[in-house]
Amino acid sequence: MSSDSQEYWKANIRLVMGCLAVWFIVSYGCGILFAPALNSIHILGGYPLGFWFAQQGSIYSFVILVFFYAWRMNQLDRKFGVQED
Amino acid sequence: MDLKLMTYLVVGATFVLYMFIAYRARAGTTGEFYVAGKGVHPVLNGMATGADWMSAASFISMAGLIAFKGYDASVFLMGWTGGYCLLAMLLAPYLRKYGKFTVPEFIGDRYYSNTARVVAVICLIVASLTYVIGQMKGVGVAFSRFLELPYEVGLGVGMVIVFIYAVLGGMKGVTYTQIAQYCVLIFAYTVPAVFISLQLTDNPLPQLGLGAQLNDGSGMFLLEKLDKTLVDLGFTQYTTQNGSTLNIFLYTLTLMIGTAGLPHVITRFFTVPKVKDARSSVGWSLVFIAILYTTAPGVGAMARLNLMETIRPTMTSQDGQQQAGEWLKYEERPQWFKNWEKTGLLKHEDKNGDGKIQYVGPNYVGLENEMVTVDRDIMVLANPEIAKLPNWVIALVAAGGIAAALSTAAGLLLAISSSISHDLLKGIVAKNMSDKNELMAGRIAMAGAIAVAGYFGLHPPGFAAQVVALAFGLAASSIFPALMMGVFVKRVNNIGAVCGMLSGLGITMVYIFWFKGWFFVADTAMAANTPENWFLGISPEAFGAVGALVNFAIAYLVSRITPPPPEHIQNLIEDIRVPGVIQR
Numbered sequence: 001m002s003s004d005s006q007e008y009w010k011a012n013i014r015l016v017m018g019c020l021a022v023w024f025i026v027s028y029g030c031g032i033l034f035a036p037a038l039n040s041i042h043i044l045g046g047y048p049l050g051f052w053f054a055q056q057g058s059i060y061s062f063v064i065l066v067f068f069y070a071w072r073m074n075q076l077d078r079k080f081g082v083q084e085d
Numbered sequence: 086m087d088l089k090l091m092t093y094l095v096v097g098a099t100f101v102l103y104m105f106i107a108y109r110a111r112a113g114t115t116g117e118f119y120v121a122g123k124g125v126h127p128v129l130n131g132m133a134t135g136a137d138w139m140s141a142a143s144f145i146s147m148a149g150l151i152a153f154k155g156y157d158a159s160v161f162l163m164g165w166t167g168g169y170c171l172l173a174m175l176l177a178p179y180l181r182k183y184g185k186f187t188v189p190e191f192i193g194d195r196y197y198s199n200t201a202r203v204v205a206v207i208c209l210i211v212a213s214l215t216y217v218i219g220q221m222k223g224v225g226v227a228f229s230r231f232l233e234l235p236y237e238v239g240l241g242v243g244m245v246i247v248f249i250y251a252v253l254g255g256m257k258g259v260t261y262t263q264i265a266q267y268c269v270l271i272f273a274y275t276v277p278a279v280f281i282s283l284q285l286t287d288n289p290l291p292q293l294g295l296g297a298q299l300n301d302g303s304g305m306f307l308l309e310k311l312d313k314t315l316v317d318l319g320f321t322q323y324t325t326q327n328g329s330t331l332n333i334f335l336y337t338l339t340l341m342i343g344t345a346g347l348p349h350v351i352t353r354f355f356t357v358p359k360v361k362d363a364r365s366s367v368g369w370s371l372v373f374i375a376i377l378y379t380t381a382p383g384v385g386a387m388a389r390l391n392l393m394e395t396i397r398p399t400m401t402s403q404d405g406q407q408q409a410g411e412w413l414k415y416e417e418r419p420q421w422f423k424n425w426e427k428t429g430l431l432k433h434e435d436k437n438g439d440g441k442i443q444y445v446g447p448n449y450v451g452l453e454n455e456m457v458t459v460d461r462d463i464m465v466l467a468n469p470e471i472a473k474l475p476n477w478v479i480a481l482v483a484a485g486g487i488a489a490a491l492s493t494a495a496g497l498l499l500a501i502s503s504s505i506s507h508d509l510l511k512g513i514v515a516k517n518m519s520d521k522n523e524l525m526a527g528r529i530a531m532a533g534a535i536a537v538a539g540y541f542g543l544h545p546p547g548f549a550a551q552v553v554a555l556a557f558g559l560a561a562s563s564i565f566p567a568l569m570m571g572v573f574v575k576r577v578n579n580i581g582a583v584c585g586m587l588s589g590l591g592i593t594m595v596y597i598f599w600f601k602g603w604f605f606v607a608d609t610a611m612a613a614n615t616p617e618n619w620f621l622g623i624s625p626e627a628f629g630a631v632g633a634l635v636n637f638a639i640a641y642l643v644s645r646i647t648p649p650p651p652e653h654i655q656n657l658i659e660d661i662r663v664p665g666v667i668q669r
Contacts, residue, residue: 005663012662016174023170027163032334035156036326046306047296051324054159055151055382056292059166059375066173066371070364073178077361082663084359 008080012073019069026053026061088476092231095480096487099269100246103262103491107250110261115524118255119186119503120355125260127362131369133263134353136270136492138165138344138370139377140216141223144270144489148468149461151385152392155323158385160333164340166371166378171345171565173367177354179572181363182661186355187500188348188564189508195571197654198579199513204586206504208563209348212556214538217497221542223490230428230466231483237543243491244539251495252531259495260356266488271376273485277469277478278380281387284472291383301399303407311390317409318393319449323386329622336627343557343629346565349500360664388464391471395419396444396456412441421470425463432458498538502530558597558625562589562632570640575658577644585640593632597625 030038035050043049047056077083112118125133143165151158183191189209193202221240228239250258275291282294286307298306305313311323321327344350353370354363400410415435425431433442436453444456466486469479506527511518518526563586570577570585577585598604600614612618614625623631649655660667 005659005667009662019170019174023167027167027337028334031159031163032330032337039325044293044296045298046308048308048324051156051159051308052296054156055162056295056379058163059379062166062170063368063371063375065170066368067365069174070361070368073364074361077664082665082667084361084664 004080005082008076008082011076011080015069015072015076019065022061023065027058030054031058088479089233091476092480092483095477095484096232099265099484099488102265103246103250106261106265107254107258110254110258112253112255112257112524115186115507115520115527117257118524118527119507120352121255121257121260123184123356123358125356125358127357127366128369129264130260130353130357130362130366131371131373132267133260134350134366134370135373135377136263136267136488137353137496138350138374138493139270139489140493141220141227141486141490143377143381144274144486145223145462145465148381148384148388149464151382152389152464153459153461155321155386156326157328157333160336160340162378162382164337165344166374167337168341168344169367169371169374171341172351172354173364173371175569175572176345176351176565177367178360178363178664179661180351180568181354181357182360182664184355187503187507188351188568189504190512192564192567192571192582193508193512195654195657196567196577196579196582197651198583201567201579201583201586202508202512204583204590205564205567206508208559208586208590209504210501212347212559212564213349213497213501214534214541215556217494217501217534217538218541220490220494220497221538224487224494225542227483227486227490231480240539240542243487243494244535244542247491247495247498248532248535251498251535252528255527255531256352256356256499259499260353262495263492266492267373269488270485270492271373273481273488274377274384274465275380276481277472277474278384278387280474280478281391281468281472282383285387285390291387292379295383295386302401303399305407307386307390311386311393314390314393314399315446318397318445320446321448323389329616332616332619332622332624332627335623335630339561339627339629339633340557342565342633343559343561346560346563346568347556348504348560348564349496351568352500352503353496384465384468388468388471391468392459392464393444395422395471396442412443414441416440418442419471421467424470425467430458430460430463432456494538498531498534501534502527505530505534555594555597558593558629558632559590561629562593562636566633566636566640570637572658572661574641575655576649577640578647578650580647581640581642581644584643585636585638588639589632589636592635593629596620596628596631600625 031054035054038050039048041049043052116122147161180191189202189205192205193199224243225236225240228234229236250262278291279289282291283289285299286294286297287300288294288297295307299310308324315323354366357363357366396413398410399407401407434455434457436455442455443452445452445454469482506523510526511523567582567586599611602610616622
């Protein structure tokens with residue numbers, strides 16, 4: 001593997017780790033582990049925050065994460081010159 | 086116009102649409118039959134994936150589950166959407182770069198082993214078949230409830246429709262019908278939800294209505310009112326957790342990993358033109374899925390509140406205080422109540438003989454619960470009737486439920502038939518088969534798979550409800566780890582992968598069978614299926630994540646002590662890691 005594509009792979013792994021950390025925090029963190037504590041805060045009117053993360057917020061975050069990942073990866077493809085065509 | 090005629094018209098119109106699309110999108114080559122010629126636009130593929138993924142269970146059962154389990158049902162909401170993050174970042178772009186036709190094909194090539202390929206085929210067929218039985222049942226139930234046709238006739242009509250567009254069009258036909266089916270099902274799901282949200286909160290978006298104030302003048306928030314009503318009547322609180330945290334955690338993880346490992350979903354991303362399309366297409370899929378999945382919590386909570394208020398309405402006294410009113414008299418029950426009583430899904434027994442309906446939870450002191458059956462599935466189906474919505478909305482819900490079941494069934498049947506014709510026949514038994522013969526074999530395998538699914542739909546095995554857990558457990562513990570390590574861990578070799586898949590699969594199946602009976606024969610269970618008996622309180626449905634960890638660990642350790650993969654495999658891995666072509 002050329003050094004360029006090795007650097008590309010490392011940058012990719014860093015990006016994936018960062019995205020999965022957010023993925024973990026919004027669902028398993030805010031939606032499950034810290035949900036009881038967060039429920040004392042209310043948002044958007046009557047939503048207990050932990051409940052909101054579990055049934056709404058985590059899903060919105062997943063959507064944003066996937067598009068963010070796709071956008072950053074396309075940038076990395078061009079930066080390291082490994083894009084298609 | 087009466088409801089039955091209206092329903093025939095709406096459902097009939099959708100069928101004509103599906104047939105028209107099937108005719109326009111016939112498949113002429115194996116490439117079109119397996120992966121729609123890799124020419125599907127990423128946004129359209131996202132819609133098709135939405136329909137492929139959202140089954141009769143998502144459309145009919147999920148809001149009901151949320152209505153009765155409250156917070157604890159969040160495992161399904163997070164689990165069935167969060168898996169798409171794993172799919173986008175760990176699997177889809179790489180498998181698209183690899184560019185072949187099926188998931189077992191990748192496993193067989195990457196681990197240079199026909200054994201690995203056959204293990205993957207078996208997992209795929211078991212997971213997909215168990216799943217498809219539920220869809221066939223869903224089609225039959227929707228027909229019998231809404232069109233008052235016998236269950237068998239409904240099932241037969243469903244089989245014929247799927248047969249025509251899946252056998253003719255393969256992946257190409259399935260893709261374009263799924264796009265139409267997505268539009269039908271999402272419209273059918275959101276329209277009643279918007280009406281009900283408006284009725285209760287004046288807010289048209291159920292996503293916001295769920296957190297909003299009720300418009301009954303009480304000034305209470307919807308969730309606050311629901312919590313109070315349920316606790317007053319001896320049920321558990323709606324917005325807080327009741328199950329064990331570890332189990333909720335692992336259940337969510339199992340559903341996420343299982344989602345990312347289900348072959349019929351993964352294959353959908355083989356149909357887009359480029360690697361970067363695969364990345365964005367997962368995002369579009371999730372957008373289209375999230376529209377339903379963020380609506381469902383609103384539908385569930387509002388339906389539950391409507392149900393409770395129908396049976397015991399809140400009264401406002403003269404000084405403006407809110408208090409619980411009288412229980413509903415059985416004689417005065419509404420029409421929808423009578424309709425669903427006929428189906429047996431709703432049942433009342435007047436235990437204290439006062440002619441009224443008392444609906445209370447297990448913690449209520451002084452009264453016995455008289456609502457002996459309240460089936461979860463009626464929540465979405467009865468919702469438009471409970472909210473007194475017009476007939477065309479009810480007809481639309483019928484068409485939506487059928488679309489959800491048909492589209493998922495077609496995707497699953499396609500995954501089964503391609504693994505038979507491409508992986509078993511062309512890949513192992515008859516390597517020299519011509520393209521034309523393989524296409525014919527694919528069509529015959531599809532017809533066979535439909536027949537088998539139809540047979541199980543007619544004679545549903547007693548364990549039909551339980552096997553869905555098996556589908557996710559299988560995908561999580563065997564397929565996902567093999568695929569992920571195939572891309573990310575170069576050192577994993579043929580022996581490691583096969584040992585990993587078999588041990589992950591083995592431990593998960595043994596754990597499920599331990600509590601549910603060997604091969605789901607109930608008398609053979611080794612221990613009662615209760616939280617006290619579970620290992621660390623982990624339910625059988627949640628155990629797939631543990632199986633996946635075992636798979637990862639065994640595959641890695643065994644690979645360390647056996648020879649590394651040969652050089653051409655190492656090159657293959659380097660190739661799939663980048664979107665473009667590597668110059669060597």
